[in-house]
Amino acid sequence: MVTVTTDARAVAETVTDPELPMLTLADLGVLRDVSEEDGRVVVTITPTYSGCPAMDAMRADLVHALRAAGYDEVDVRTALHPPWTTDWISVEGRRRLAEAGIAPPGAAPRRAEGPIPLTLGPTVRAVRCPRCGSADTEETSAFGATACRALRRCRSCREPFEHVKEI
Structure with a gap:
């Protein structure tokens, strides 16, 4: 077992979007919640639209990053309500898009x-x-x-x- 050295939310906030790699999932607004329940990290994400093909990659990247940081049990959940909106893209995310x-x-x-x-x-x-x-x-x-x-x-x-x- 790896020793946990970083807050789970801080780790999840570094994971980038597979289709827009200049943005983190937090910048994109799809990272909704990160909590720890009974030794397990629970991450909640919202797809940008129904059927988004990047969801599997997002889940895998979150699990990989959190396990690498020492969290053995990671559960990535999907929240569909409220639906994602481009208004959730952060100011920093909008700046990074324009720079790209x-x-x-x-x-x-x-x-x-x-x-x-x-x-x-x-x-x-x-x-x-x-x-x-x-x-x-x-x-x-x-x-x-x-x-x-x-x-x-x-x-x-x-x-x-x-x-x-x-x-």
Whole structure:
């Protein structure tokens, strides 16, 4: 057995997102709670959206980091309510996204309890280019490397970039 030398929350807060490795799970807002119950560490995470394929990797990375820090028993749980929102991304996380050339999300659409209403037709969002800061950008694809990102192009500097979609 390894001697525990670090607080479990501090360890969990260092684990990075497998799809956005410049962010920790804490920066992304998916790390909801870390507690210790009867010698076991219980970590609660929330997926960014239903069916997020990164959840298994997040769980495995949390278990690995906590076991390496000396915690033998680790239980990673999933909380679906309230649902995750891009508003939970920290200020530091938004800064790190922009530094990596990914436009951080704006304010998430407000939603009432229940189903999200369907909006037909194009939605126009002012998304600033993370490279030059221009708001003169256009969406080239609603889907990027992951379902939570879109592809955009800056009309000023002509550079392509990704944008984390508001959820």
